[in-house]
Amino acid sequence: MFGRLAAKQVPNKEYAVVPGKVNPDLQRERKKCTFDTLELTHFLDGGVEKYKDRKERENFFLSDPELMDDVPPELMSHEDQYRNGLKKACYLFKKLKELRENGGTIDNYRQLLGGSLGSAILKDGNPLALHYVMFIPTLMGQGTPDQCAYWIEKAWDCRVIGTYAQTELGHGTFIRGLETTATYNPKTQQFFLNSPTLTSYKWWPGGLGQTANYAVVVAQLYTKGECHGIHPFIVQLRDEKTHRPMPGVIVGEIGPKLGMNATNNGFLAFKQVPIPRNQMLMKNAQVLPDGTYVKSPSNKLTYGTMMFVRVVIVQDMASYLAKAVTIAVRYSAVRRQSEMVPGQSEPQIMDYLTQMYKLFPYIATVYALKFSAQWLWNMYNDVTAKIDAGDLELLPELHSIACCLKAVSTADTATAIETCRLSCGGHGYMACSNLPTTYGNVTAASTYEGENTVMLLQTARALMKAYAKAQAGEQLSPTVEYLNRNRKFRPWSNTVDSIVEGFKQIAAGKVAACALSLQRGVESGLSSEEAWNRASVQLVDAAEAHCRAFITDRHLDMVRNGMNELSPALREVMAQLCDLYCVFWALKRTGDFLQFCGIRGEDVQNLQDYQNELLVQIRPNAVGLVDSFDLRDEIIGSALGSYDGQVYERLLQSAMLSPLNAKPVHDSYGASLSALLRAKY
Amino acid sequence: MFGRLAAKQVPNKEYAVVPGKVNPDLQRERKKCTFDTLELTHFLDGGVEKYKDRKERENFFLSDPELMDDVPPELMSHEDQYRNGLKKACYLFKKLKELRENGGTIDNYRQLLGGSLGSAILKDGNPLALHYVMFIPTLMGQGTPDQCAYWIEKAWDCRVIGTYAQTELGHGTFIRGLETTATYNPKTQQFFLNSPTLTSYKWWPGGLGQTANYAVVVAQLYTKGECHGIHPFIVQLRDEKTHRPMPGVIVGEIGPKLGMNATNNGFLAFKQVPIPRNQMLMKNAQVLPDGTYVKSPSNKLTYGTMMFVRVVIVQDMASYLAKAVTIAVRYSAVRRQSEMVPGQSEPQIMDYLTQMYKLFPYIATVYALKFSAQWLWNMYNDVTAKIDAGDLELLPELHSIACCLKAVSTADTATAIETCRLSCGGHGYMACSNLPTTYGNVTAASTYEGENTVMLLQTARALMKAYAKAQAGEQLSPTVEYLNRNRKFRPWSNTVDSIVEGFKQIAAGKVAACALSLQRGVESGLSSEEAWNRASVQLVDAAEAHCRAFITDRHLDMVRNGMNELSPALREVMAQLCDLYCVFWALKRTGDFLQFCGIRGEDVQNLQDYQNELLVQIRPNAVGLVDSFDLRDEIIGSALGSYDGQVYERLLQSAMLSPLNAKPVHDSYGASLSALLRAKY
Missing domain, CATH: 1.20.140.10 (Butyryl-CoA Dehydrogenase, subunit A, domain 3)
Incomplete structure (x- = not known):
């Protein structure tokens, strides 16, 4: 709304972006091209059919004004970046549901949410992305059939929103060193999740801050007094009705970053939080009701x-x-x-x-x-x-x-x-x-x-x-065949x-x-x-x-x-x-x-x-x-790179979106500058 | 204020930053060092006296709480980044005045405003910096003694705040190609500044957006129907009392950037804006009252x-x-x-x-x-x-x-x-x-x-x-002596x-x-x-x-x-x-x-x-x-790099500054997420 209003204020109408007007240098360049750009686009897409599919999909998302920003996220506060990102992500998920009715798979979703389309819609990150990108795939890959039946349906329907919590403040690369514990108590048939140190705080998972109400949490499994290494657990983080953190769950967001500021990366700690036994993902390793640990046949399966x-x-x-x-x-x-x-x-x-x-x-x-x-x-x-x-x-x-x-x-x-x-x-x-x-x-x-x-x-x-x-x-x-000692170069x-x-x-x-x-x-x-x-x-x-x-x-x-x-x-x-x-x-x-x-x-x-x-x-x-990459202007998202080449017009148009330009004199003049200018030294 | 309140909310008091507690690994490292770090610091400063001067100067600025941010600029909207930057910059200028009484020179100021001290105080840029970094030095370098006498005093006293407007939307590197014109009219003894095209808009000068009320503007000089190339002119941009743009002056800020978002980089265009003849800086070239152009003795002087x-x-x-x-x-x-x-x-x-x-x-x-x-x-x-x-x-x-x-x-x-x-x-x-x-x-x-x-x-x-x-x-x-054809390597x-x-x-x-x-x-x-x-x-x-x-x-x-x-x-x-x-x-x-x-x-x-x-x-x-670089924590400005090495404590402390963490449930839950979670698919 603001964006559209402000865009009208371009100081000189002659310098406004004119739809359809293409920069003459670009026109000349396009005439010089020695090959058929559409042929190359089809090749890149993997054939005409896939090309058409892509165009249709892009049209479905990118022609929807609800998914476009009026105000660039760079102008917003960190908090508003999240608000805006979450609003759009929720809307996007509704649209994904329509796609799903046309037979979308989880791999489709994952590729859709990342990649150029996803980053065109939510250029600063998507607080819901990990739900499809990591949460559901982990359930699918590591849940028993019963677990899958129960959880995946809830997740597909967005009755729960999940994330994947592995990395901790103190451990990223070395996952064997994770410190979060899940200790089994056979009496209550529950695991108790605990964060024994500051460095055991989960740190980084997308959507964890204020968004997800569930997470797959990777923790050191203890049962019968013994540690069996890291395993995945489904943990409820927030009440399904009130969205308040569950008792013993400490959760928040980690603050601003170099980029992806709408991703709502979060931290998470537990004070002896209980979950039922069947919320350990047990496709591979298992813990029996009495606490007996049953090993995974191979640790390469994950x-x-x-x-x-x-x-x-x-x-x-x-x-x-x-x-x-x-x-x-x-x-x-x-x-x-x-x-x-x-x-x-x-x-x-x-x-x-x-x-x-x-x-x-x-x-x-x-x-x-x-x-x-x-x-x-x-x-x-x-x-x-x-x-x-x-x-x-x-x-x-x-x-x-x-x-x-x-x-x-x-x-x-x-x-x-x-x-x-x-x-x-x-x-x-x-x-x-x-x-x-x-x-x-x-x-x-x-x-x-x-x-x-x-x-x-x-x-x-x-x-x-x-x-x-x-x-x-x-x-x-094959990829190391060249190391063959008899090979002559x-x-x-x-x-x-x-x-x-x-x-x-x-x-x-x-x-x-x-x-x-x-x-x-x-x-x-x-x-x-x-x-x-x-x-x-x-x-x-x-x-x-x-x-x-x-x-x-x-x-x-x-x-x-x-x-x-x-x-x-x-x-x-x-x-x-x-x-x-x-x-x-x-x-x-x-x-x-x-x-x-x-x-x-x-x-x-x-x-x-x-x-x-x-x-x-x-x-x-x-x-x-x-041109053959065939990226729509919404994907390009750039004043410098649009198809029509109206570079300077778009730069000026973008500048006019700044709230600083809304009035001839900004309020900060009265608040601080005027006193400096009038001070007698 | 907000920052201090929020910092109290660290979820677990044990994990708060403890003043004076140094990480044991860092302590061990410091013991291992084979040389005297203070000796190296003195060497880097150029002697003990200069070392002391620096420490004193740093103390003067960095121990002043008014110059420290409570809320990191990354959390702020673009508009608030400017508000905050301008407020601090005005305060900084007041303190600079105190320094001046101790004999600061313009070169001191310029080095002070850039460099590690300047970027510690205004890490996201200083909307007033160009006043000392470019405006005053240009007056000094290119003004006649009369011009210097008149303008430099006003500028030192901050009765005017200036910037330096050279780069245009269409020309940066190639300054001979600048398009802004300054045409002399001997009848009125005025130059008329004009921006004939979109690409002639000035673009980039720091502080130009909403801050400066004067600028040195570089423009193509026309007199007696002839173009004499680019020359510098002092142009009033805003009314000294109301701060409103002068008639014919179009001015604003260019919008968010990769960094330096408090710098208030601006754009500027003119519609036949008149300035008196004596506002062309005439130390080198001159225009006489009748419009006669007098060349500069050497174009290398600038x-x-x-x-x-x-x-x-x-x-x-x-x-x-x-x-x-x-x-x-x-x-x-x-x-x-x-x-x-x-x-x-x-x-x-x-x-x-x-x-x-x-x-x-x-x-x-x-x-x-x-x-x-x-x-x-x-x-x-x-x-x-x-x-x-x-x-x-x-x-x-x-x-x-x-x-x-x-x-x-x-x-x-x-x-x-x-x-x-x-x-x-x-x-x-x-x-x-x-x-x-x-x-x-x-x-x-x-x-x-x-x-x-x-x-x-x-x-x-x-x-x-x-x-x-x-x-x-x-x-x-000397620097190319090695090209001597008789040199034997x-x-x-x-x-x-x-x-x-x-x-x-x-x-x-x-x-x-x-x-x-x-x-x-x-x-x-x-x-x-x-x-x-x-x-x-x-x-x-x-x-x-x-x-x-x-x-x-x-x-x-x-x-x-x-x-x-x-x-x-x-x-x-x-x-x-x-x-x-x-x-x-x-x-x-x-x-x-x-x-x-x-x-x-x-x-x-x-x-x-x-x-x-x-x-x-x-x-x-x-x-x-x-350690020998002897950078104060305020200059380091990093959760990872402070002298005491309380890395994880500071990361958590920084996270708690985020407004998203102010309440257990963020308002965006009710605004968008709850509907998604409750939707029946």
Whole structure:
């Protein structure tokens, strides 16, 4: 309401946004494009049918004015951000129900709530998201059939709203160290939840603050005087009628953060809070009525959820990056600055090679991440099907590659988005560019669901095992096949194939060097743990090299084998992007190529020349490429990146939304400034 | 008020912050320190006298409760952030007046308002800062003696509050392209200011929105039908009594940003607004009453202010980084996580080599930047003294090194602060860690006062000139002396001297390669401008290499020659930090060392081993090193980084400040959530 009123106040009507008027530079760019952007959009969606589905879904949500903000959350107080977020989230859940009648699955929901659509609707986070993203999936994955029957129905119907409470003030990464206890009392057949220390306070779960009335709580299970490690429990947090905290439950929100301020992340502590025995999730381990503990057949069974989330993260990174690079590319086509040739008119800033270099590798990165995410998604489905059939063999490979992809994709995307933001100069620093918020969302992913350094060290651990196998002449799984000790690397030939081969050679070289460092460490008298710690900086580096080899391999493979149905014009552009991704990373890793692949100074110069050439080749298609991502203006959410390119009009329009601009003289003048101005010194 | 009340509500009194109680891990760390932290603090301050002055100044400001926030700005609406900022800024100005009576100079003020003290008091920006930082200095630098006499007194007394309005919506970097016009009418002896287009709106000046009533406005000067380029004009924006905008003045604020939301950045447009002739600042160029334009003797005379600001930026980067790395190091000493050895207690996370690697190079970076900033400050004073005497010879060298140092220091610091933040895991994402705000302040510096890529290309331009001179056998200025074509680089010897020498060799190699690329470009038929653009990615890279050579050279020189009075114990630690900075960067640039310095794979491995060794050597002194920065808790402003290390207590205390936690059930439950929970699906 306020927003619409204020928007009328644009100081000069001529400078208002004109619907349908497209910036002439953008029009020219679109004419230059050498391929059919719709063909590429269909390819990205996975076919015309899926394209139509998406458009329909987007229309269903994004054309609904109830889901759009009139006032940007950045103008609101922290409290109002939550109010606004909760109101919209409740409305969104009603709409999800309509979708559900059309057969939505929990995985649909989870992907819908994250990703570009979810963050378009609730750009600052969704206080209800964890209900579908974690609470219901955990019930499904870890409840007995009886538990599922009882709880999942209540949850689907939103008769309870849940969250997932695992992380504590003192423990995130090391979940075995969690301190919350659930102690079984066979007399009352209840578990008593307790928070023995300050560091045992649950901390971070989304929606926990003032929103959820139930939670899956992860706690150390004690029965018959013995600790059996962490297990999940369904705990009621708030009264279903009054919403007041249950007796013994201490709950609140953790306060403002870098981003996601409507998420209502909370803290939670218990003072001996009882729950019935059947609220321990017992699909795997069980506690019998008399307190006897029955072990889970395998402790790997709960990996599924974790893996799913990591797969989704890689997909989300590609979506967020597509958004950021669309904003920056369109802005760079509209923005004109300086003189390249004295006396001539100001060029579009995208004509500067340094600007192409900042942006185009990240158009390519969207594809690189997308293809890796697709492969991971397929493998995830493959592996979960096999797990259901009792076959756990592929799990370590999935785990290893998911760990490093999670880390590398989140770190790369964060860097990419900041580069996009900075490439828009001062205007990228404006909240209305949507680049700050996008960064806030993305950088969180470097920490949650497995801190990146920890993730890379997990991959490194798998690589060391694979290396030992390779040395013993054993068979290797596909993603580490290059460690085969009999493998001959092809010599350098200044082609993209050589770069991909090079990354494998580098990874192999680094893995071998790490193995040697570990061995040297132990030989020098360090314990194996100390030796591991001493080598850990190099181990992280090796895991990243492994991941880069994987990503470039996937990318090239898709370009060679996954695009047969595309037109030649489009295939050419796709090949340019793949080449650019590979060359860009090769040039960022010249030390590795010089050290491990036998290239020389001239080769580096050739790579630089080739990179420049690729940037210039991609230049005329840059706007077409980001148009092909087909992101609606509501998803873009940016004054700089809308389809019509009315950049300056939208900047001014956004400024007029500020309450500071509502009156000619702000009340703070009388309250503090006037006294300063009148003071006689 | 609210904050103090809410802080009482900590759910469990046992978990409240206890004044004076120091975390035992931090106590142990402090005992381990091998040097006298006070000795280092005195060295950093530049002597005991300056140390005492600083302590007194800090006490004057930071012990004043009026200047402390009860409610963190992150909880406030955008409008309240401004209200709060303005109130505190007015109070701060009153206190500055007291300082002035003790002989404060304008340069004191400027440094006081930025830097760690300024950002401790107004962490989200100061709407009055530009009055002292830009408005008064511009009057002083560009006004005639008469103008100075009239305006500076008014300004010092705060009878007017000014800002500096240069950047426009459509022009930042390219100031010659500014569109605002000031047209002289000899009949009325007035200039008429006008904003002919939307893109000519002034955009960004701090305090412009609702605060300043005057501004120095940079506009294209027209007289006698001719344009004479941009000139500065004093323009009244608001009535001195009512604070209402003057007729024809359109003014407001530009809306929320990534950070600095109390700065009140504004927009400004004119509809033929008249000002008297004597409000053009005429120290250099003049317009006579009849409209005759009298040129400035040199257009380089206005460089001074720009240079000063860049020097201050480099200093500020060191301060911000000292703050961030103090937070992260203290937190890493307090935080314990995981098992390094199964069954043993959880180690401090600072015992992980990967954590040392994330943090210690940035302790070293504080020194590296500080020493470069000192050199630059001395050179700045030298050059300005010479300019006053009419000698402009050193100006290009100052300009060249200031440009690249501005770019490299801001970019490095932004990366460093994000690394520090991420090293604190999830808790680093909390606003109360103060790391997000610190990043917001620092990353802005990559764009303002000269966009970083543009800055590096200016240095590159100077390097190309120097290279041509070198080829012609002409004499070179000290910072580019290594380009001398007769210089023999010493061979690699696995020492820090070799690394510093190596960076020069790399810079020389890259500069030569750029010159060759430019030549090849022109020979292939490109215009010199096109060839420059084609080589620009490499030119940026060469400028950065040049800067790295400069920084490492300064750093090593200080360790060798600037620390003779320090104790041996401290000198040893200083040398370790210098070595670490050099090795860290050498390992980030192995490609360059392999390509230009003739090192081999074994040398890289040696550097890695040496880096690991240095990290382990520095480990026991890490807390002592950050303690030596001697940053008061008010400057740290972080739940994670306070001197006493009561990390978890402060996190909980901060959470309790959230208004969402004021009542057991938030009003949004009744407003939206209860209907969802009760809906029957």
